[in-house]
Amino acid sequence: MMNSVPSLEKGHKYHIFISYSSGDSIWVSGLVNKLENTLPNLKICYHERDFIPGKTIIDNMVECIQSSQKTVMVLSPDFVRSGWCLFEAKLSIFQDCMLHKAIVPIMLRPCPIPLQLSHLTYLEADDEQFFEKLCDVLLGNNDEMVHSTALVHYQPSLLYNGKNILTLPAVNEESENWQPGMYSCAYVPDPLKVVLEDTKVYKEVMENINDIPVTRSCLRFTTCRVLLCMIIVLLFITFALFCGVLFAMNFAHFWGILIYSPFAMVLVLLLTVLINILCWSSRHNKRMMQRMVQKTCQANLILSKYSVLAGCSSRTQLFFVYVSLLHCKETVLNTFGHDSKVAGEMWERSISNYSSDYACCLAKNHFPFTSVPFPGHTEERICFCQYISMQLAAGS
Ligand SMILES: [Zn+2]
Structure with missing residues (x-):
């Protein structure tokens, strides 16, 4: 079901301003007619009809963009080639930044998208549900446009080496x-x-x-992880006993050397195993x-x-x-x-x-x-x- 057309915000004369190349004027006037028939309250501004004679094109354009809530851009090779259209694109990007206005690019015919617009999402004119999607976007809140699923991300068609x-x-x-x-x-x-x-x-x-x-790793199995923990615990116990014996024998005693040497060997062995297991991960990666x-x-x-x-x-x-x-x-x-x-x-x-x-x-x-x-x-x-x-x- 089509949403109703929201009333114009203060200071605006139009809901949308359509920017396009004269080469696409037939398609655009068809679109404007369809929009106006479907949404009778939608105020559309486009230059063939709404530009005021006697004023310069730039003045007309600035005024129309400023008094519109959204700007629709009809992209085509003609649009990209035309200097005027590019100027319009720049102008409304400026507007977009300054006043958070929404830009709705429509891809009418495949073309390299002007750099200023390449970050935007766009509507595809040959999409079966193009018109419904366009109406949704046009009637939606400007803030919601960012999340709209109707718009697709621009994917540049140009290929270059690298x-x-x-x-x-x-x-x-x-x-x-x-x-x-x-x-x-x-x-x-x-x-x-x-x-x-x-x-x-x-x-x-x-x-x-x-x-x-x-690569099979012992660390993949729980039993091996348990074993690793046991080695660490044993290591601590051996170390503690080692220190204890050292302390009790007071270094100098002959019997002390005999008793603590096995402890020292176990300590070294456990340390080696531990370091090896811990290094496995980086070696493996x-x-x-x-x-x-x-x-x-x-x-x-x-x-x-x-x-x-x-x-x-x-x-x-x-x-x-x-x-x-x-x-x-x-x-x-x-x-x-x-x-x-x-x-x-x-x-x-x-x-x-x-x-x-x-x-x-x-x-x-x-x-x-x-x-x-x-x-x-x-x-x-x-x-x-x-x-x-x-x-x-x-x-x-
Ligand atoms: Zn080469």
Whole structure:
């Protein structure tokens, strides 16, 4: 059921101001008609009808935005190209910050969203329930818009080298930390579909990444934890007895040495066992991370064919970065003789050793070195062959 149109707040002449490019005026006038027929009390301002002749466009615009409660922006390639529209966008963002006004972007035709609007959520014009959702948002309270489910988060359609397209959490994120992260293989996550559509390939890749043997640890079993506690208690008792004997024999006595030496041996033994058990966890975590990185690198042998690299920098998170390695591969192959078997092997080895760390650096936009002395193949980012050379030079 449609909500009733709320009365205008003080100082406002309109409920909404619609900002759009003249290229979309037919669609906009259709929308305005439909809105006005459905919600007869809704006051809409749009420039083809409501701009006052004789006033400059800017004056008209400022006045209309100021006297409207919400600003609707109709996004399309025309909107983005048009300087006037961009100015309007800037103006209402300004307004938004100053007076907490609401902006409702509508994606009419796919286009790169102006930077000023990229933090906003938007409505999709081709959504089956677009009109109902729009009415809900327009009639809703400005403060509630932030939580509205009608608006979807903007996902930039533009791909560029080094773009982190997906950060995938492990399904067993909450599990105990000696278990390696496991990832769902069932379907390709939406953001990744842009570059990798084949579910079979995705499944193969993820099964490979998931295939990490879980190291058995005595700490996994309750009896062993009880045993550990008993060792600690024994350690304290031995230590206490050791001190007691030391004290009673007053150091110098010959018999004292004979009695307290077994205590000292037990003490050392228990201490060694305790330190070993406590270090197991950090040793195990290090080994597990190494295995996970190795598996991710192997998966990258497949993923790199789709201009995607996966990166593993923690137990429960995988990055998927869009990056084309075409030119870097060419460079490596040329270095080792294009047709030789060695060249191919060197390329595979580069992927197997460095691709996961490289993907993590791209995803975080942070590299362990700041300046690279020679030109690369990736605009504004360090390319893969640059990365390998720098790592080899650093001796890792
Ligand atoms: Zn390169």
